[in-house]
Amino acid sequence: MSSAVTVLAETEAAVLTTGRVRPRSPLLAAAATLFVLLALVLAFPGLFTAHSPEATDVAAALRPPDGRHWLGTDQLGRDVYARLVYGTRLSVLIAVGATLIGVGGGALLGLLSACGGRRVDFALMRIVEVLLGFPELLLALLVVALLGGGTLNVAIALGIAGVPSYARLVRGQARLVLRSEYVEAARVLGVRPWRTVLRHVLPNVGGPLVVLASIGLGSAIVSGAGLSVLGLGPVPPDADWGAMVADGKDFLQTAWWISVFPGLAVTVLVVATTLAGRRLQLRAVR
Amino acid sequence: MRASVPGLPPWARFAARRAVAGVAVVWGTVTVTFFAIHLAPGDIVDGLIGPGAAATPELRRQIAAEAGLDQPLLVQYGQELRQLASGDFGWSYQLGQPIGRLLGSQVWPTVQLAVSALATALVLAVLAATLTAGRGRAVRGAAALTELLAVSMPSFWLGIILLTALSYRLHVFPSIGAGGPASLVLPTLSLALPLAGLLAQVIRHELETADGRPFVLTARARGLGERALLLRHTLRHALLPLTTLAGFVLGGLFGGAVLVENIFTRPGLGRVLASAVGSRDLPVVTALVVLSSAVFVIVNTLVDLLHPLIDPRLREGGAA
Numbered sequence: 001m002s003s004a005v006t007v008l009a010e011t012e013a014a015v016l017t018t019g020r021v022r023p024r025s026p027l028l029a030a031a032a033t034l035f036v037l038l039a040l041v042l043a044f045p046g047l048f049t050a051h052s053p054e055a056t057d058v059a060a061a062l063r064p065p066d067g068r069h070w071l072g073t074d075q076l077g078r079d080v081y082a083r084l085v086y087g088t089r090l091s092v093l094i095a096v097g098a099t100l101i102g103v104g105g106g107a108l109l110g111l112l113s114a115c116g117g118r119r120v121d122f123a124l125m126r127i128v129e130v131l132l133g134f135p136e137l138l139l140a141l142l143v144v145a146l147l148g149g150g151t152l153n154v155a156i157a158l159g160i161a162g163v164p165s166y167a168r169l170v171r172g173q174a175r176l177v178l179r180s181e182y183v184e185a186a187r188v189l190g191v192r193p194w195r196t197v198l199r200h201v202l203p204n205v206g207g208p209l210v211v212l213a214s215i216g217l218g219s220a221i222v223s224g225a226g227l228s229v230l231g232l233g234p235v236p237p238d239a240d241w242g243a244m245v246a247d248g249k250d251f252l253q254t255a256w257w258i259s260v261f262p263g264l265a266v267t268v269l270v271v272a273t274t275l276a277g278r279r280l281q282l283r284a285v286r
Numbered sequence: 287m288r289a290s291v292p293g294l295p296p297w298a299r300f301a302a303r304r305a306v307a308g309v310a311v312v313w314g315t316v317t318v319t320f321f322a323i324h325l326a327p328g329d330i331v332d333g334l335i336g337p338g339a340a341a342t343p344e345l346r347r348q349i350a351a352e353a354g355l356d357q358p359l360l361v362q363y364g365q366e367l368r369q370l371a372s373g374d375f376g377w378s379y380q381l382g383q384p385i386g387r388l389l390g391s392q393v394w395p396t397v398q399l400a401v402s403a404l405a406t407a408l409v410l411a412v413l414a415a416t417l418t419a420g421r422g423r424a425v426r427g428a429a430a431l432t433e434l435l436a437v438s439m440p441s442f443w444l445g446i447i448l449l450t451a452l453s454y455r456l457h458v459f460p461s462i463g464a465g466g467p468a469s470l471v472l473p474t475l476s477l478a479l480p481l482a483g484l485l486a487q488v489i490r491h492e493l494e495t496a497d498g499r500p501f502v503l504t505a506r507a508r509g510l511g512e513r514a515l516l517l518r519h520t521l522r523h524a525l526l527p528l529t530t531l532a533g534f535v536l537g538g539l540f541g542g543a544v545l546v547e548n549i550f551t552r553p554g555l556g557r558v559l560a561s562a563v564g565s566r567d568l569p570v571v572t573a574l575v576v577l578s579s580a581v582f583v584i585v586n587t588l589v590d591l592l593h594p595l596i597d598p599r600l601r602e603g604g605a606a
Contacts, residue, residue, distance in 0.1 A: 027431070126314065127314075127318065129311075129314075130311060130314035130315055130317075130318050130579075131318065133311055133315065133533075133579055133582055133583075134315075134537070134575070134578075134579065135536075135537030135538065135540055135541045135578070136537070136541070137541035137544065138537070138540065138541060138559075138574075138575065138578060141544070141559060141560075141563045141571070142319065142322070142563075142571060142575055143322075144563050145562070145563045145566055145567075145568060145571040146322060146323060146326040146566075146568075147326070148566065149564070218438070222438075222440045225440060225442075226440065226442060226541075226544075226545050229442045229545060229548070229549075230544070230545070230548060230560045230563070230564070231564060232560075232563060232564060245442060245443070245446065249446070249549065252446060252449055252450050252454060253454045256446075256450040256454070259446050260443075260446060260447065260450065263440065263442070263443030263446055263447075264443070266440055266443060267435075267438055267439050267440065267443055270438040270439075270440070271434060271435065271438045274434065274437070274438055275434070
């Protein structure tokens with residue numbers, strides 16, 4: 001019926017089957033190392049830099065990278081490296097928060113659709129189809145327009161933007177499970193419906209959901225940074241990587257390092273997340 | 287389910303069915319957007335005036351009345367539908383002009399950017415895929431890595447790198463604005479490279495799986511050279527899945543345009559959308575959402591109609 005849905009489903013299938021990653025590739029090892037490092041940065045940012053991310057020093061503004069300021073300083077003389085280290089938390093928080101909201105909302109809607117009878121299913125799926133027709137960033141922008149910007153609202157907006165695709169996946173998987181013989185057996189044995197959902201449906205939906213979420217995490221990182229680049233993200237003095245990119249945008253001609261390094265951080269994190277996601281996918285397919 | 291109209295060729299019937307489904311999707315978009323805006327917490331009048339602008343209670347009442355906000359919700363919904371159906375997008379209080387005129391003046395730069403980026407991405411992807419498909423492990427590994435990097439690279443970062451290197455350092459290209467074709471090069475590349483990475487992955491995969499298919503064996507048995515085989519048969523086969531990606535690609539182009547236009551300070555719909563979201567100019571945001579869903583539907587329908595031209599298998603039995 002709906003072209004949007006088939007298009008997206010086929011896209012996913014097409015992307016799934018391409019760009020294989022070998023199980024023991026050095027890239028994957030690098031990604032794993034990066035995640036360990038990232039966890040350390042998140043937990044103990046103070047370990048990685050002696051500078052404060054907010055200490056301004058106008059005399060040392062717009063300095064290029066050197067031994068003292070590894071990645072240079074911004075227009076207020078703040079250490080770019082220190083801001084990058086401390087900004088990690090917000091960037092990861094937004095992406096992870098958005099993914100959790102998307103997965104939670106999607107699981108709820110999907111289960112409701114699969115278990116709630118034909119009318120509920122029909123109504124919910126029509127809404128999901130309409131929402132799937134939106135580019136994710138556009139949907140997130142619509143929500144930000146409604147709620148306003150800021151760290152929390154950006155995470156909510158990206159989360160809501162992800163809900164339709166998770167909901168569709170959960171619904172499909174749940175319907176498969178509900179039609180299976182073991183669910184039939186459980187029903188015959190008199191197991192209550194909500195217990196069936198908890199014991200049989202949810203565990204079976206969980207695997208594919210985690211795989212899709214690992215891919216979604218990558219796009220949430222990029223979209224989150226994108227919203228911050230547009231000035232809709234964290235409110236100063238807080239800054240995630242995207243907000244740092246936006247900060248340096250007007251100084252590219254004289255001080256490229258303010259924008260370039262945070263953008264690099266986004267890219268590296270997305271590459272690592274994508275690699276890990278594909279690895280999960282491969283394992284799921286096998 | 288399937289309304290059969292006698293006397294119409296199959297493609298026309300198919301087109302009619304798709305047109306009805308398309309109108310339904312756009313209607314759904316309007317509905318979802320309308321109720322999201324009207325049921326969200328907060329006063330819509332604030333959204334109309336924008337933050338920072340202080341309005342007297344009288345002015346607020348006047349704006350509410352003008353926008354029909356004093357009417358019951360369903361009446362407002364009906365009015366909105368009627369207005370949109372007649373091509374009227376409403377009025378932006380913050381910019382003080384009709385939205386239709388605003389979008390009309392900004393649509394051209396965005397279309398220019400999107401079309402040139404799409405063309406560039408297609409050319410790059412086809413070149414990369416045909417040059418690397420079926421090669422040795424080293425070549426394919428390098429290609430896969432490059433594609434992964436291209437796909438993962440946020441377009442705003444790519445834009446910044448290109449600006450810094452080619453515009454500010456080497457002075458090859460102008461940095462901002464929309465003056466002439468030279469100013470289009472860098473924004474086009476920023477938008478096209480990530481897309482090319484994705485398309486190249488898909489095309490290469492198709493090229494490689496085509497080897498061994500009956501139509502390839504037949505062509506080889508007829509003594510067709512490898513180059514002719516690629517150009518006449520395999521490549522066409524490989525381009526087929528791209529048509530199903532059209533909607534996805536379109537979304538990527540528009541989402542990317544929002545960021546790229548902002549980085550390069552180019553005029554266009556993306557700039558309008560970003561500033562409308564920032565100032566919470568809801569009528570403008572609504573108009574852009576509805577407009578993009580309409581474009582999405584139209585492109586998808588066109589692609590489905592053109593499908594039989596590319597894929598001979600779809601020609602015989604009609605487009606069922």
